[in-house]
Amino acid sequence: MSGETTAAVLRPDRARPTADLIPIHRSNSRSKEHQTMTASVDVAGQQFIGGRRRRGTSAEELVVVNPSNGERLAEDVHASPADVDEAVAAARAAFRSWSRTTPARRSELLHALAAELQGMSAELAALESAQGGKPIKLAAGFDVPGTIDNVSFFAGAARNLDGKASAEYSGQHTSSIRREPIGVIGSISPWNYPFQMAGWKILPAVAAGNTIVLKPSELTPITSVLFAEAAQRVGIPDGVINVVTGHGSTVGSALVAHADVDMVSFTGSTAVGRQVAATAAGAIKRVHLELGGKAPFLVFDDADLEAAARGAVAGSLINAGQDCTAATRAYVQRRHYDAFVERVAELMAGVVVGAVDDPATDLGSLISTAHRDRVAAMVDRARDAGAEVVTGGAPGTGELARGAYYQPTLLVGAAQDSEIVRDEVFGPVLVALPFDGDDEGLALANDTRYGLAASAWTGSVFRAQRAAAEIQAGCVWINDHIPIISEMPHGGYKASGSAKDMSTYSLEEYTQLKHVMSASAPEPHKDWHDLVVTVAGDGPPR
CATH class of the missing domain: 3.40.309.10 (Aldehyde Dehydrogenase; Chain A, domain 2)
Known part of the structure; x- marks a missing residue:
């Protein structure tokens, strides 16, 4: 879809009325124009580790089913904790280089990813519709173009990480702020909007210079794997984006508790969010939670x-x-x-x-x-x-x-x-x-x-x-309900969590701040030294 179409989906000022998502006054008959949409994308292998699509190594079969008709869409084997170890190791190995990649280069690669996904949009929409049981018009008109718009947004945002202006706050030093990536991000996304949620997890993390291991729902992993594979095709290095598919109780738990995961991001129920937060708290990990709503x-x-x-x-x-x-x-x-x-x-x-x-x-x-x-x-x-x-x-x-x-x-x-x-x-x-x-x-x-x-x-x-x-x-x-937009944050209060997705606010949540304080003059003696020790010839404390 064109950029204007994408914008219209997300921006209520240029969008069709929200109610048009569900047209009214139709009979319950199938459209004469109905044609079955079959995706031509390869869906074999629901793990993507170190730049390679592969099968899991557990003993449990993974079957992805279209819930609207029971049709099997993909078959694999669930990931194992060993697969999680391998994915985290790949992300850790890629972090040093990726974190030092210039914002301009990261932006360039994300712009290329947006174009790549645009070219796949029909196939992605068909697969998103099939694996989630959602109407094709919603997948093609909202899920896929909205995600591509997010990619384009974060491509620009990657070059706009702000910090406080450098200044001489003490009078004898120049202070500046560095906003740096956190490290390896372990993310868990839900089944209701799998392609969009993959984007919401991956994009701010990698735009800020982090690497990521994403665990999508085992019910809807297909488009998340395709997202990672497309990123590799456009030149995002191996190991920057990894996907492991399996149950939350095994693969998700192993990811959250992993000693080499520096931050955990979870979208899902409040009950599971509490468990994620408790596990992460034991290791003092940064936690990003977007939970339930009513x-x-x-x-x-x-x-x-x-x-x-x-x-x-x-x-x-x-x-x-x-x-x-x-x-x-x-x-x-x-x-x-x-x-x-x-x-x-x-x-x-x-x-x-x-x-x-x-x-x-x-x-x-x-x-x-x-x-x-x-x-x-x-x-x-x-x-x-x-x-x-x-x-x-x-x-x-x-x-x-x-x-x-x-x-x-x-x-x-x-x-x-x-x-x-x-x-x-x-x-x-x-x-x-x-x-x-x-x-x-x-x-x-x-x-x-x-x-x-x-x-x-x-x-x-x-x-x-x-x-x-x-x-x-x-x-x-x-006077509206539902529209979202890439430039504005999504996240809640109270038991809905406190983290933000989309917007530059989410980008900031995947960074950590460092204060750098440099002496403004080369003198060996600083006034504050006299509060600790008096050196002969310096004179009395002032």
């Missing part, structure tokens, strides 16, 4: 109701709701509540659920049948506890029963302290609850242990400013 969607009584309803459908159903920033809790001021519920239900009923390689499909499958069953069980428990299912509330039927599909679901009548309101569902499920005054609405929005993202819908600049200031989240959208 985003509130706050609709005031002066909001544009149609815009809010469309935003709620798109914001809750993107990637089948498997998004830590997805709209999950819609708090609607009572005057609009009934109309909002009615319109959202109507819009959800028009969503096309179907084959993920069909360009007409709006909603794909969940990542696995096990995860679909988990989502279904949460909805069933909510229903048993008194919540009402307005629409959806069941797995896919007919042909869709072959895959891990779950219907777009709207719930009402749930209690604020119920599981469905408090905990991550990570599926196409939205809960709507009413509120009265502004104070109550803001309090309900903040009534969560999470703080990753939120949105407020209002026609009042004063309400918008208050919501932006008082909602405890790393990102607050006003």
Whole structure:
């Protein structure tokens, strides 16, 4: 896709409306223009170590499956702790040279990588769609171009690592700041946006001069390996980017605990994030955590109701709701509540659920049948506890029963302290609850242990400013929900973690600061010496 198309995906000022991610008023029939997209990229070997794609060395088979239809996409063997050792050793060996590579050269190589990935975009989108069970239009219009835009951004950012200006702060010395790479980064990325998350982990790390060992989810490793392989083709040295694929309990744990890993970066659940932080703390490693979310969607009584309803459908159903920033809790001021519920239900009923390689499909499958069953069980428990299912509330039927599909679901009548309101569902499920005054609405929005993202819908600049200031989240959208942009940070408050992805803020997190203090004059005697020792001929302390 062209750069302008990429920009339009990420920048709301030039983008199509967010609701267009999920077109409304379609029948549930397959598009006449549907053509099966088959990737031509080699997907054999899901490890990439020291510049070479290879198979793992554990005793456990690795099978990558399209969750929308059960088709096998790739087969390999899981990595072993020995593979982790080899990958970390390759990263350590590459670090000395890569960390001394000039920012201009690192930038040049990343620009080349962006061009290389652009040329692979159709194949990457097909594979990203297939391994994740996501609609091809989302993979081709958001995941892949958004990641390529990130590569281009960090290619520029590599040459813009700022430090404090050199100056004579003491009067007798010149102080300056060096911003240096940390070393070998051990990163663990999730399955919901595998290509994007590979980019979010790899790009700031290597742009700052670090080397990396990435462990993608064993469910969706294919495009992460292709990312690393493309980087090698354009000249990024062997060992700078390594990928090991296996279970978190074995490969992930070995990576986090590895003595030669200097920093750990993890994106995933808050529960696992705590384990990662605890392990890393024992070795005093830098930790970068981007964790769960339970985003509130706050609709005031002066909001544009149609815009809010469309935003709620798109914001809750993107990637089948498997998004830590997805709209999950819609708090609607009572005057609009009934109309909002009615319109959202109507819009959800028009969503096309179907084959993920069909360009007409709006909603794909969940990542696995096990995860679909988990989502279904949460909805069933909510229903048993008194919540009402307005629409959806069941797995896919007919042909869709072959895959891990779950219907777009709207719930009402749930209690604020119920599981469905408090905990991550990570599926196409939205809960709507009413509120009265502004104070109550803001309090309900903040009534969560999470703080990753939120949105407020209002026609009042004063309400918008208050919501932006008082909602405890790393990102607050006003009259929109979901758009991201390479220049701005992504990360949360509270149990959602404190690290930032994207933007120069994330680049800084992969660096460490060094203060260099140089004497301004060659005299052997410094005034402060007299506070410690008096040397004959120097005179009394001053």
